[in-house]
Amino acid sequence: MAKKALFEQKITCPVCENGFTITRVRSSACFVLRRESDFRVKYRDLDPLLYSIWVCPNCQYANMENEFVKGLSENDKKKLKTELPPLKSSEPDLWHERTPETALRAVHLALRSAIIRQAPAIVMAGLFLRGSWIFREIGNTEMEKEFLGKAKRLYEYSFEKESNRYLEQMGQARVMYLIGELNRKLGNFDDAVRWFSRILSNRNMVVEPDLQRLIRDQWEVAREEHKKGSAGEPQEEKKEMKPVEISIVLGHEQAEWLKHVVQRSFEYHGARIEDAEIIKVIIELLAEKYPDLALKSVEELKNLLAV
Ligand SMILES: [Zn+2]
Numbered sequence: 001m002a003k004k005a006l007f008e009q010k011i012t013c014p015v016c017e018n019g020f021t022i023t024r025v026r027s028s029a030c031f032v033l034r035r036e037s038d039f040r041v042k043y044r045d046l047d048p049l050l051y052s053i054w055v056c057p058n059c060q061y062a063n064m065e066n067e068f069v070k071g072l073s074e075n076d077k078k079k080l081k082t083e084l085p086p087l088k089s090s091e092p093d094l095w096h097e098r099t100p101e102t103a104l105r106a107v108h109l110a111l112r113s114a115i116i117r118q119a120p121a122i123v124m125a126g127l128f129l130r131g132s133w134i135f136r137e138i139g140n141t142e143m144e145k146e147f148l149g150k151a152k153r154l155y156e157y158s159f160e161k162e163s164n165r166y167l168e169q170m171g172q173a174r175v176m177y178l179i180g181e182l183n184r185k186l187g188n189f190d191d192a193v194r195w196f197s198r199i200l201s202n203r204n205m206v207v208e209p210d211l212q213r214l215i216r217d218q219w220e221v222a223r224e225e226h227k228k229g230s231a232g233e234p235q236e237e238k239k240e241m242k243p244v245e246i247s248i249v250l251g252h253e254q255a256e257w258l259k260h261v262v263q264r265s266f267e268y269h270g271a272r273i274e275d276a277e278i279i280k281v282i283i284e285l286l287a288e289k290y291p292d293l294a295l296k297s298v299e300e301l302k303n304l305l306a307v
Contacts, residue, residue: 005029005046006097011054014069015080018058023096024065025051037218038148038181039174040133049133050103053110055094059084062109064126076117083116100138107131115262122166122175125154129178145186152182173199173207177215184218189226193219 008021031044040049055062061080063071072080091109092102111127113119132147158167159175167175180195196219199205200212207215250258258278286304287293295301 011056011068013056013059013061014072015061015077015084016056016059018056020057021095022054023051023098037214038129038133038178038185040136047137049130050098050100052130053103053106053127055091055106055109057095060088060091060109060112062106062113064110067123072117079117080113084113087112100134104131104134107134120158120162120164120166121154122158122162122164122170125151125158126166128154148182148185152179152186155179155182171206173205173211177211177218180215180222181218184222184225187225189222192222193226196222 005026006023007026009024010019010021012019025046025048027048029046030048033042033044035041052065053062054065054068059080061084091105094102094106094109098106107127107130111124111131114124114127128147128151132144132151135141135144135147155175156179159172159179176195176199180192180199183189183195184192196215199207199215200219261278290304293304295304
């Protein structure tokens with residue numbers, strides 16, 4: 001790797017105000033090889049993706065380089081200042097030349113910061129997408145898919161429920177295309193086709209010619225793959241589940257415990273345990289402990305849990 005392509009820059013952490021030096025990639029040293037269908041840009045020699053997340057060595061606040069300083073509100077800073085120190089972990093060198101493995105640590109730390117400050121789903125989606133690109137780079141297909149799946153769900157959530165500057169910057173059509181393409185990559189061809197057609201059938205939507213071409217190409221690929229019968233990629237399992245609304249009031253200690261469980265999952269697995277998954281485990285444990293459980297009402301469950 002050409003050392004001259006890298007340079008150092010002094011940064012002040014917006015959370016703890018510690019000064020540190022990070023390594024950046026000179027854009028003049030980057031040569032684009034190709035653009036992949038999920039917006040991953042492949043470069044020759046040097047991969048700027050590995051350096052795209054900055055990490056403060058003191059408080060371990062981490063974020064995308066263009067969001068690191070200006071992307072935080074005062075409230076975000078306050079939350080990070082209180083909640084990061086107890087989570088401080090021992091990390092590899094993230095401030096000089098990076099490997100895909102060290103870059104993945106930076107992604108995990110950025111996800112941790114994003115969860116603490118309750119960043120919009122689209123921000124989290126972008127981090128998972130970047131993580132999946134790095135896993136693709138090192139040939140870890142299983143983790144690549146896991147991260148793609150998380151990115152897909154978060155983009156879908158963001159598209160349906162959020163309205164923020166990130167969505168505006170990216171543009172509706174690009175977000176919709178990405179959801180379609182991630183579905184295709186995960187083997188959900190029907191969903192992929194549905195998202196692609198939703199964009200092209202909307203006459204009011206502004207779609208740049210390049211993106212239009214990409215949508216038509218990937219639509220065709222999805223149709224072909226569908227005909228071939230998933231091309232060896234398993235369809236993402238679809239579970240028909242009736243939504244059940246459960247409201248749970250947690251005491252302070254219980255809430256702290258839950259937060260701890262969610263944050264520790266980052267330390268070990270680099271992924272967030274969703275609240276719904278925790279509830280699922282609790283229900284499964286209950287079912288295991290009381291295999292013959294047949295409850296007729298919520299009251300009966302309440303009584304059982306109170307024992
Ligand atoms: Zn800091």
